[in-house]
Every structure is written in structure tokens, then in C-alpha cells.
Amino acid sequence: MRSSELNKLFSNISTLSGIGPALSKKYLKIIQNETDILEPRIIDILWHFPHKIVDRRLSSSIKDATSNEIFTFKVQVKQHLFPRRKGLPHRVIVFDDSSELDLVFFVSNSYIKQLLPLDAIRYISGKVDFYTSKAQMTHPDFILTEDQYSRIKPFQPVYRLTKGITNNNVVRLLNNIFNHVDDLPEWHDQKLLDEMGWKGIIDSFKDIHIPKSLDSLNSNSKAIERLSFDEILVRQLSLSYLRSVRVKTKGISLISTKDINKDIIKKINFNLTDSQCSAIEQISNDMEKPHQMFRLLQGDVGSGKTLVAIICMIKAVNAGYQAALMAPTELLARQHFETIDKLTEDMDINISYISGKENQENRLKVEEELYSGKIDIVIGTHILFQNNIIFKKLGFIVIDEQHRFGVNQRLALQSKSQTGNCDLLLMTATPIPRTLIQTQYGDIDTTKLEKIPGRKDIKTTIIPDSKIDNLIIRLSEIINLKNKIYWVCPQIEDTENNITSVITRYNYLNNIFKNNVSLAHGKMPIANRLKEIERFYNSETQILVATTVIEVGIDVPDANIIIIENANKFGLTQLHQLRGRVGRNSDESYCMLMYNENINEIAASRLNIIRNSNDGFDISEQDLNLRGSGDIIGIKQSGFIGFKVADTENIIKYQKYSKILSDQIIKDMDSNDLNKFRYKILFELYGKTDFKFIIA
Incomplete structure (x- = not known):
């Protein structure tokens, strides 16, 4: 049940004067990307921050204006220049003590004459540009009398809008909200607020929506700091x-x-690297301790993570327990099963495989044998955490490509052990930002595998898509040398977004390299897809054109070149994983990132990061700085989804103190009902109901 103190904040905006059902629906469109609620509430509008602040203070003079910037001037109207023919603009010449400025309009002449009568003093604000070296302003944001300008806020918040809602509508609604809601009971001690210079929660919202400076949205502003700290907490x-x-x-x-x-x-008759031996010893020591192991095994593609995990699973079986390995795709799960089955063929260990696409008879057989304890090690996909999968004595879990799974899914699988606290080993080639943040928080212990000796770094180059003809010429030479090539496209079929589809690229390449090209994508029947990949593996073809279905679970040691088309459409984790399809032997390997020349700054940064680094942890840290940490508790990964306010700077700034404070709060929670009440409000305010049992 929601705290009564939050009733106003969580009420529909239609409870406010002037907001009817039609307007309420329009506001819902504005906030739909920020929440999954069906009706806009007051709290949702408060969380809809302005995306920028415009300075409407009076500028010094027209003479000092620069191009493409917003200025506000006090001017006098000098002259109207009416258009000589249809389609030309109406120009109004205004001036101050320093220079003249042309105001440009494409509206009714009579309206402009009424708005800007000759010799009148007006306050105008808008973006300045220059035409034939003369300053001009096209359709000013406002034209006001002195009395009207005196009522304008000097710093104007600018919001993302939708059809039928203006910026002034949002500003008026927020003023209405601040007159309507009361401040909330404070969960922080006054001493902390005083030390940090923070205000109450509602006043912090007010400082963001009614800014007092251009820095009000910066991560180091007191309001943003306060809201960020609470979110991190x-x-x-x-x-x-x-x-x-x-x-x-x-x-x-x-x-x-x-x-x-x-x-x-x-x-198993394998020569392990020193790094693998060290990892096995570290994990084994954790497994023997009386409390749960929670460890991340990180190593770039080809560093031998799977072998380390297999040895640890066999150790768990030897200790009298069952082990499970969960992979995100059937292809990867099947590959793990075949690897483990082959390595353990001379051991008295029963290995089995299960997936959602297995026929019912086989699936029921595996379920029965897991329940009876006949199966020692099971490899599967998401089906493993479903309710009908019951283990007799589960003691060890491995989750491969852990960034594909959320914490709640992991907890569902762990709950299948007798205590709900079996040991857990997560594996990844690139720890995504969420995991990196958890590692910094101290919530995950980390084991890092070094690259296998003798493996060379993959040479990565960036190529504009306009150079594709030159690339095809190079491919002809490469194919003559009996090399194999991956060619990755971001989508299956053509759309109107100017991205080349995998089918179009396959047809194009197959027309050039007759019958020497395979095709693999997610809409193909899995048997057909595996057959195409097998043709590539067996050297029946030398080019495999594919989508990201090859991101994991594909091992073709003699493939040394990967071309990623529209690479600017992929995230850093995907690019690093895809690049890891090559470089699996001691030969030189190459990754070519093709990009559209109109890419934005962030996409260009991603490509440069991949080009300059082969290290998964380094890439992940740069990814964290580039796009934020994602949702630590859930499975969302992109941008600051899951974080309403906090950015990397504030996460790093406050993580240590928030950990100390949260540990103390949890410690005191059982004996302090006031704490439960205070922090229940905090959880509800940030919409975090998935851990409501903490303060229930």
C-alpha cells in the first residue's frame, strides 16, 4: 500500500485545474519513453526534466551578437520592408545603440505591423544568424513590451513536446503542480543535507523546473546531486x-x-595457461567456503573461459552436487553441450541438454532426471529458470554471456537449489556497464583471464561505406589466398532507413563470388541456419553473410576477417563480441568497421574506441563513460534507462558513501520502524517496487 504522503504526487494530472482527458492523453505521449504507466501522474511530470535551459537575460548589444546563438535585445523599430512578390519574407529593421538587426517573418503583413509598430520599443529574443554580413533573427521566440518582459523568467526551461502541447503549457502545468503538492517527510538526516547543501526533495524538483542559472541541469548542481544521490542510494x-x-x-x-x-x-588432456590455472584455483577456493560464491569470470573471446567453467562444474559434481550452465541462445547452449560432452566422455558424469524447442518427450525426460538426480550437469537456455525445472541437489550455476540476463532471472535459477544460495559464476567477454558498476560497488568478485599466449591483437580499421568497391577488390585477393570472411549486417530485410539488409548484401556478394557465400539470420529455420554455418566451417564457402546471430556460439578458427557493415548502428559490447569471431589462431586477423559518413558524434566515438582497444574491460569502462551504467537490478542496458537522473560522474562520486550509508540503513532496518517508513517513501518515489520487501 502506498504511503499517504505520496497520494498527491501519484494522482492523475487530470485532478489539477485546467487538465481534461484530452490534454491528459497528450501529456502521456510526452512521458511514454520515460515510464510504462497508462495515465500521466504528477510525479511523471516532475520527472520530465527540461532538456536544456535558455538564457533570456538582456544581451549587451546587437554588435556583439554571434551566429547560431540565442540573444535577447531591447530594440526600437525603424522600418518595415514589405515583400515585393509572393514567397519572399517580410523584413523589419530594428536597432539599438550599437547596430541594426533584421527581423524576418513569413506571416501576414498586418500581423507584423500590429506587433512591431514604427518607433516602438520592444524586447525580442531568438537565434541570430548572418545574411550578407548583417545580423538577422527569423521568427523571434518572443516579441514583448517592457511590462511583458519584466514578467519573463531569466532562465527558461525547454521541454521535449508533442503535437498539441507547447513549452508554455508544460511550464504552466509545473507551476500548478508546485502550488498543489506539499514537501515530503525527509529520509536524510538534517546534518547530511546541511553538509551537502541540499534542499528538500520537492524544492530540488523546483530548482530544476524553475532554474536560477544555466547550470541547473549540470550534474554538479545541488538539485541534480540530491536527486542523483537518492537514486544511487x-x-x-x-x-x-x-x-x-x-x-x-x-x-x-x-x-x-x-x-x-x-x-x-x-x-580432459588440455594444456592450460597460467591465467586459467590461477582462475580455477581462485574459483575453487570460493566454492569450498561456507557462504555463497558470486563471481564474474571475464576474458576476451578465445581466452578459455568455458574450459575454466567446465572444470569447476566437474568439481561441483565430484562434491556431490548438480551443476547447470545457462546460455542466451540455443546455438551457444548446444555448442557448450557438445564441448562438455566430449571433454567428459571418459568420466562417470551424466550430461544433458534442454531448450524450449526440444520435443516434449525429450524435455520431460530431462526434467525427470534432473529431479531424480540422475543428471549431473545440464546445459540449457532460459528454460532452466522456469518453474517446472526442479533439481534434486543443485550446487553450482554458470551463466554465460551474463549481460543477456537480469538479476531477477539469476535469482529465479538460484532459487532452485536447496538453500537458494548455490554458487554462481558469471561469464562474459565484455562486462557491460551494469556489471562494471556492480564490481565497483563490491557486489561481484572478479576473476580476469589474460589472452592466450601467441594470440595476436585483431587489427581494426574504420572504412566509410562509400569505399565498398575498393573493399570488394581486396576481398577478391583475400579469397584467392583461401581466407574466410564474416560479413555482418544489422538487419534482415530492407526498410526505408538506408541500412543495407543481410539479404540484399548476400545477393550482392553471391552475384560476385558465385556459390561461395553462405547466409545466416534469425528468421531462418534453425536447421537451415546451422547448415549454412556448417558449409562455411567446412570451407564449402569462404564468406558468411549474417546478422548478429553469430555474435556468440560460432567458432571457425580459420576465419580471420570480419566486416561489420553500418557498424555505427551497433553498441560497443556487440562490436567487441562480433570482432571476437576472428583472431582464434596465431595468424593475423582483421576487423573492418564500415560506417555511414553522416554518423553522429557518439557513434563515431564508439568506432574509435573499438579501433583503439582490444581489451574488454577497457572497452567497458569507456562504454560506461559514453552511455551510463544501465539498470543495475534489471536487464535494460542502453543509456540511462533505469537511471532517471544519475550520470557516471555522480555514480562514481557517491558510490562509496551510498554503500556505507545503505549498509547501515539495512542493518538498522529491523529495529527501526521510522527508517522503514522514511525509505519506503524513497523507494516509491523512484518507482522501485521490485525490492519492496526491503521496506515492507
Whole structure:
């Protein structure tokens, strides 16, 4: 049940005067990208921050104006220049003590004459540009008398709008809201607020929507700092609670026979790197401890993560428990199954595979054998955390490509163990920002695998798509040398967005390199897709044109070149994963990133990051700075989805203190009903109901 103090904030905006059902629907369109609610509430409008602030203070003089900037001038009307023919603008010459300015209009002459009578003094504001070296302003944002200008706020918030809603509509609505709502009970001690220079929560919202300076939206403004800290604290409280549960609850000690790791390594007949041996020892030590292991195994593609995980799963089986490996795709899960099955063929271990596309008879058989304990290791997809999958004695879980799964999915799988606290090993080639942030918070222990000795860095180049003809000539030479090439496109079929589809590119290349091109995408029947990939693997073809279905689970050691078309459409994690399809032997490997020459600054930054780095952690850190940390608790990854306010700067600034504070709050929660009440309001304000049991 919601705290009564929040009733006004969470009421529909239609409860305010002047907002009817039709207008309410229009406001819903504005906030739909920020929330999944069906009716706009007052709190949703408060969270709809301006995207910029415009300075409407009086500028010094027309003479000092610069191009493409907004200025506000006090001017006198000198002359009207009426258009000589239809289609030409109406120009009004105005002046101040320093120079003249042309006002340009494409509206009725009579309206302009009424708005700007000769010799009248007016205050005008808008963007200045220059035409034949003379300053001009086309359709000023406002033209006001002195009395009208005196009532204008010097710093104007500018909002993202929709048809039927003006910026003034939003400003008036917010003024109405601030007259309607009361401040909330404070959850922070007054000492903290005084030390930080922070106001109450409603006053902080007010400082953002009624700005007192151009810096009001900056991450270091007091209002943004306050709201960011609270948002970070909400997430840290959730993580602190999970940590406290993990520490209090007895885990599973996976103690196996002496020297089991050496025996396993000897049986699988693999030469491990020093880094792999160190990782196995580190993970094994964690597995034997009485509390739950929660560890991230990070290593670039080809560093040997899977082998480390297999050895640890066998160790868990030797200790008398079952192990599960969950992969995001059937292709990757099937590949893991075949690898593990082959490596353990001389061991007394029962391995099985399960997916949502298995026939019912096979699936039921696997379910029965998991329940009875006959299966020691199971490999599968998302089906593993479904309710009908029940283990007899699950003790160890491996989640591959962990960025594809959310915390709630991980908890669902963990809950299938006897205690709900079996050991968990996450694997990834590129830890996405969410995981990086959790690592910094101390919520995940990390083991990093170094690159296998002898492997060379992949040489990455950036090529404009206008150079495709030159690239095709190079491909002909490469194919004659018996090399294999991946060619990746971002979409399956052509649309109107000028992005070349995988089918169009396949037809184009197949016309040049007759019968030497394979095709793989997600809409193909999986049997057909696997057959095409197999043709490429067996060297029946030398080019595989594909979508991101090859991002994981494809291992063709003699493929040394990957071309990623419209690379500016991919995120850093995907680009790094795709590049990892090559470089799987000791030969030189190449990644070519093709881009549209009209790409924006952020997309260009992504391409430069990939070109300049082969290190997954380095790429992830730069990704964090570029786009934020994503939703720590959920599965959303892009931008600051999941974070309403906090950016990287404030996350890094406040993470340590928020962790200390949240640990103390959780510690005191059971004996302090006031704390529960205070922080219940905080959780509800930020819409974080997924951890409501903390303050229930």
C-alpha cells in the first residue's frame, strides 16, 4: 500500500485545474519513453526534466551578437520592408545603440505591423544568424513590451513536446503542480543535507523546473546531486539487502576430493595457461567456503573461459552436487553441450541438454532426471529458470554471456537449489556497464583471464561505406589466398532507413563470388541456419553473410576477417563480441568497421574506441563513460534507462558513501520502524517496487 504522503504526487494530472482527458492523453505521449504507466501522474511530470535551459537575460548589444546563438535585445523599430512578390519574407529593421538587426517573418503583413509598430520599443529574443554580413533573427521566440518582459523568467526551461502541447503549457502545468503538492517527510538526516547543501526533495524538483542559472541541469548542481544521490542510494539499498541475505544465509561448501582439479585437467588432456590455472584455483577456493560464491569470470573471446567453467562444474559434481550452465541462445547452449560432452566422455558424469524447442518427450525426460538426480550437469537456455525445472541437489550455476540476463532471472535459477544460495559464476567477454558498476560497488568478485599466449591483437580499421568497391577488390585477393570472411549486417530485410539488409548484401556478394557465400539470420529455420554455418566451417564457402546471430556460439578458427557493415548502428559490447569471431589462431586477423559518413558524434566515438582497444574491460569502462551504467537490478542496458537522473560522474562520486550509508540503513532496518517508513517513501518515489520487501 502506498504511503499517504505520496497520494498527491501519484494522482492523475487530470485532478489539477485546467487538465481534461484530452490534454491528459497528450501529456502521456510526452512521458511514454520515460515510464510504462497508462495515465500521466504528477510525479511523471516532475520527472520530465527540461532538456536544456535558455538564457533570456538582456544581451549587451546587437554588435556583439554571434551566429547560431540565442540573444535577447531591447530594440526600437525603424522600418518595415514589405515583400515585393509572393514567397519572399517580410523584413523589419530594428536597432539599438550599437547596430541594426533584421527581423524576418513569413506571416501576414498586418500581423507584423500590429506587433512591431514604427518607433516602438520592444524586447525580442531568438537565434541570430548572418545574411550578407548583417545580423538577422527569423521568427523571434518572443516579441514583448517592457511590462511583458519584466514578467519573463531569466532562465527558461525547454521541454521535449508533442503535437498539441507547447513549452508554455508544460511550464504552466509545473507551476500548478508546485502550488498543489506539499514537501515530503525527509529520509536524510538534517546534518547530511546541511553538509551537502541540499534542499528538500520537492524544492530540488523546483530548482530544476524553475532554474536560477544555466547550470541547473549540470550534474554538479545541488538539485541534480540530491536527486542523483537518492537514486544511487535506492539501488545500493537493494544491493546491500542482497549482500546481507547472502552473508546471513548458509551457502554450500563444494568440497571435493584432494587434487580433484589436477585429476580433471589430466583427464580432459588440455594444456592450460597460467591465467586459467590461477582462475580455477581462485574459483575453487570460493566454492569450498561456507557462504555463497558470486563471481564474474571475464576474458576476451578465445581466452578459455568455458574450459575454466567446465572444470569447476566437474568439481561441483565430484562434491556431490548438480551443476547447470545457462546460455542466451540455443546455438551457444548446444555448442557448450557438445564441448562438455566430449571433454567428459571418459568420466562417470551424466550430461544433458534442454531448450524450449526440444520435443516434449525429450524435455520431460530431462526434467525427470534432473529431479531424480540422475543428471549431473545440464546445459540449457532460459528454460532452466522456469518453474517446472526442479533439481534434486543443485550446487553450482554458470551463466554465460551474463549481460543477456537480469538479476531477477539469476535469482529465479538460484532459487532452485536447496538453500537458494548455490554458487554462481558469471561469464562474459565484455562486462557491460551494469556489471562494471556492480564490481565497483563490491557486489561481484572478479576473476580476469589474460589472452592466450601467441594470440595476436585483431587489427581494426574504420572504412566509410562509400569505399565498398575498393573493399570488394581486396576481398577478391583475400579469397584467392583461401581466407574466410564474416560479413555482418544489422538487419534482415530492407526498410526505408538506408541500412543495407543481410539479404540484399548476400545477393550482392553471391552475384560476385558465385556459390561461395553462405547466409545466416534469425528468421531462418534453425536447421537451415546451422547448415549454412556448417558449409562455411567446412570451407564449402569462404564468406558468411549474417546478422548478429553469430555474435556468440560460432567458432571457425580459420576465419580471420570480419566486416561489420553500418557498424555505427551497433553498441560497443556487440562490436567487441562480433570482432571476437576472428583472431582464434596465431595468424593475423582483421576487423573492418564500415560506417555511414553522416554518423553522429557518439557513434563515431564508439568506432574509435573499438579501433583503439582490444581489451574488454577497457572497452567497458569507456562504454560506461559514453552511455551510463544501465539498470543495475534489471536487464535494460542502453543509456540511462533505469537511471532517471544519475550520470557516471555522480555514480562514481557517491558510490562509496551510498554503500556505507545503505549498509547501515539495512542493518538498522529491523529495529527501526521510522527508517522503514522514511525509505519506503524513497523507494516509491523512484518507482522501485521490485525490492519492496526491503521496506515492507
